[in-house]
Amino acid sequence: MLRFLIRRTLTGLLVIWLISVVVFAIFFIAPPNVAFLLLGKFQASNQQLVEQVTAQLGLNKPIPVQYWDFLVRLLHGNLGYSYYSHEAVTTLIGRALPVTASLAIGAAVIWVVSGVLIGVLSATHPRSIRDRLATLFALTGLSFPTFVLGLILLFFLFYKLHLAGIDWFPGSGYIPLTQDPWQWFLHLILPWVTLAVASMAVYVRLARGQMLEVLGDDYIRTARAKGLSETRVTFRHALRAALVPIVTQFGIDVATLLGGAIVTEQVFGLNGLGALSVSSVVNQDEPVIIAIVLLAAVFVVVANILVDILYAVLDPRVRLE
Amino acid sequence: MTALPHGTSPAAAATAAAAAAPASTDDDDALLTLDDVVKHFPIRRGVVIKSEVGQVRAVDGVSLTVRRGETLGLVGETGCGKSTLARCMTRLYPLTSGRITFDGRDISRLSPRAMRPYRRQMQMIFQDPYGSLNPHRRIGSIIGDPFAIHGVADGPERKRKVQELMELVGLNPEHFNRFPSDFSGGQRQRIGVARALALRPKLIVCDEPVSALDVSIQAQIINLLQTLQSELGLTYVFIAHDLSVVEHVSDRVAVMYLGKIVEIAERAALYGTPRHPYTAALLSAASVADPDRAAVRQRIVLHGDVPSPIDPPSGCRFHPRCPKAQEICSRVQPDLVPVLADLPTHVTACHFPMADGEKLGTAPVEPADDRPPGTGVW
Amino acid sequence: MCGVFILFLVLVAVFADPLSHLIGWGPTQQDRATGTTADGLPVGPGRIHLLGADQLGRDVLVRLIYGARVSLVVGVSAAVAAVLIGVIIGLCAGFLGPAVDSVLARLMDVVLAFPFLLFAIALVTVVGPSEPLEIAVIAFFSWAAVGRIVRGQTLAIREREYVEAARSLGAGNLRIMVVDVLPNLIAPVLVYVTLLIPISIVFEATLSFLGVGIIPPTPSWGNMLDDAQQGGLYQVAWWFLTFPAAALVLTTLAFNLLGDSVRDALDPRTERLFAK
């Protein structure tokens, strides 16, 4: 187990390092005009000032040296300062992270729980109306691009209800959980659903297919023959076996989560990491972009290690050592 | 060689040193010679971390010779390493150690590229007539594979040759464009035979070519193989676990147990006077077609499971199951030596070879399930 | 059904020019006279603009038609490219032994661990948006999923006896990969292509929606929806949101259904989603 963790951590670090190189390389291919960004239009014509700033940031050094400096700073937990707002990158991220975390975790809970539940319920009654509805839902959900769904929800559940004098769902903004849990919840319902539906559809399909397969297996018949109740058979015995590929899929989905968050935040005007990343891309705010990409990569790698561990817990055939 | 084991006849002892490696006798008519061939598979544990925790000693020091034009039978229980040995002979597996000489040349260390010319001369027929044909390809193209790989014939010429082959093995040449799924098991095995014959090899290693087939069809395929042998002068290594099939086709027979050869003899000698207790047990367990002999032979059932090739028994590997085992058997590994000085072709690896007409007793382990049939828990 | 819709879409995309001629508006032509009302709001569906006009008085129907062209070109080329790369790399990883495998598997891990949308945005912003770049970006972030699956299947096929038979005949790795392994992958590959097309179309629309895909004024469904969202315009002009959204959803739905039936037709073992 320990050796497994060490090995996975090492390969994870390798992955993160490779990603950092690639991000760095992109900005090497097309470096933003940093002096211009920092000094503004007027001062940027002052050659002396520009050189001074460039030297301060170390941008006149050869690229490998710059990369090395960057790594050293990174290991000291120093992510640098935004070219644009001049704030520390850690501050910016610290402000945006709770929003995205609330959004992503809530959505993930919704999609996994309801996706698996719908899938299981439709698998226990294959070919029934219930099953067909679930399948139809899955295919439609799968076909809705996140941002289209967000816009539609906004249009009907916020705007139309608002016109009708019902203000159940706020259309935008974020209220911190610590400030007012109820408002936090209300403000996040639509974004959660938006982000969750497409993935939920995948889980419905997956859970259904897996359950159908597992329910036909011998040991399930044995469990039934032993007289265990159908619910118990379904949830205790079959679901456990069916969860393995679902967990795998979750590991893959984690990587797409930030992408979904970017779109959802854009639609609902949430100031999370997604919005921060889009604005820093538009502003060519290199330190912020690099930090977010690395953060996301760390997140994906850690999540995948957790998934592997969970995998071993669920599937007795898989041994980590 | 250390102290001679008790019970070895003086004559055998005298020839033991010379015959210790019977394969290395400079036979002019040797086509294929194996010399102490070893194949171990590493056992790795872990999905993510792979660490070697042991080895499957699938083939553990095999020496034998295949002579031109003969059929050498190879029998043994399932899992004893027959297929692994076959794949070593044809160099589909890299050897762990040992030497293989084909037609006078050492091929044991040749790279896949350097092996290519030899591939034309030695072919394999596989056990599974379903698994050994790619279901997505037409049989014309499957049988034409050897020509394509070795750049022998192209276009219409290849097609003509393929159809000749199909005719040769008794397939309708018109069926050139069909898929393997359109054929029965026996027909598929004919396809496999045709493919093996395409380049007119000298040696064909048949790995249980008929065990997946119905009994009635088995005979057809065996007859086909025999006809082809006499027409084309082929040499066969014929692997099977069915003793009667091997008896039918072989000139000589080798018996394998847990990665080792325990006995090799001319067919008549092996079936008539088996020297190794394992051979005797196998013969008695087999359903013998000849009722006279079946009556004479009492059934000796082997007790206990075949031990694991990961951790084979010390000394003679058969000793935990051998009715004749004595103390020395678990300590000293017997060599493969002639039993009688005047019959050097019959070799066996046993400290206490069976005498003429000797009957095997019951196994040392008292069997729990040795009730007469019909009175069990069923 | 879905096949008919897709065929219709393809025809519309191919004949976009004559169609727009017929309708009477160009894809970027601004109808300031009748396209917007006096206070600058777009006019709704009617006789002049069948599906209404946008905030600049451009005809929504004509723009939808040209958007279909973008979606199909980008979606299909990206999906095909991704599957080609995925199959080649997955095949090599699965077939060429543990050394090659561990390098390629790691590579796929890296690509899959990329926060790809963010990355795509960063790349496009830095390099400058263009249709070929968009296709390349989508393909680059989609191939690894295919590669992983192909790798798994190759690992299984590699152990089949017919592969061993080919080796015993003296076939080299390349020949076995092309002649013996690849034909087994045709069915799954066709399924991936059909399933990747809608994913790529959505990817394209998302990039355009975020302003890093197709450059305006060239219409694409994504940037039309972006226009609709700007300043909450869709709240007063529903046609502006509804038609591009419907086009997008119907198209992806049609491809998803097609993918399902292709899978059913080619691989009867997998569960069919819609019981007959």
Ligand SMILES: Nc1ncnc2c1ncn2[C@@H]1O[C@H](COP(=O)(O)OP(=O)(O)OP(=O)(O)O)[C@@H](O)[C@H]1O
């Ligand atoms: N590729 C491999 N990796 C690890 N172990 C293997 C491999 N191939 C075979 N073995 C093991 O080596 C031993 C011998 O296997 P082999 O297939 O040669 O037996 P066999 O005599 O041909 O059996 P059968 O009659 O069932 O075909 C078995 O214990 C088997 O599990």
Ligand code: SF4
């Ligand atoms: S050596 Fe001993 S154990 Fe082995 S076969 Fe001969 S008598 Fe039996």
Ligand SMILES: [Mg+2]
């Ligand atoms: Mg075998």
